Amino acid sequence: MKLTQNDIIKLENQAFYIYQEFQATMAGQTMSDVDALQSHFEEVAAELGEDSESLWDKCESFHEQYINR
Numbered sequence: 001m002k003l004t005q006n007d008i009i010k011l012e013n014q015a016f017y018i019y020q021e022f023q024a025t026m027a028g029q030t031m032s033d034v035d036a037l038q039s040h041f042e043e044v045a046a047e048l049g050e051d052s053e054s055l056w057d058k059c060e061s062f063h064e065q066y067i068n069r
Contacts, residue, residue, distance in 0.1 A: 003047075003048070003049075008048065011044050011047055011048050012048070012058075014044050015041060015044045015045065015048070015055055015058075015059055016059050016062060016063075018037050018040055018041045018044065019041070019056065019059035019060070019063065020063070021037055022034065022037045022038075022041070023063075025037065041055070041056070
């Protein structure tokens with residue numbers, strides 16, 4: 001199935017949410033299951049047709065741009 005632009009945006013937003021949740025868990029701010037977050041992130045990356053590491057890098061870059069506004 002071909003993804004629409006809206007599908008891509010929703011999946012990228014979902015990946016960024018997972019990224020933020022993972023960061024909060026690592027900082028001790030939430031008690032989320034790290035393995036579940038990683039698994040879900042990898043599923044989203046697969047749906048986007050991207051490597052999970054490159055998607056993670058994209059999320060990190062967006063996060064840095066968001067903080068440095």
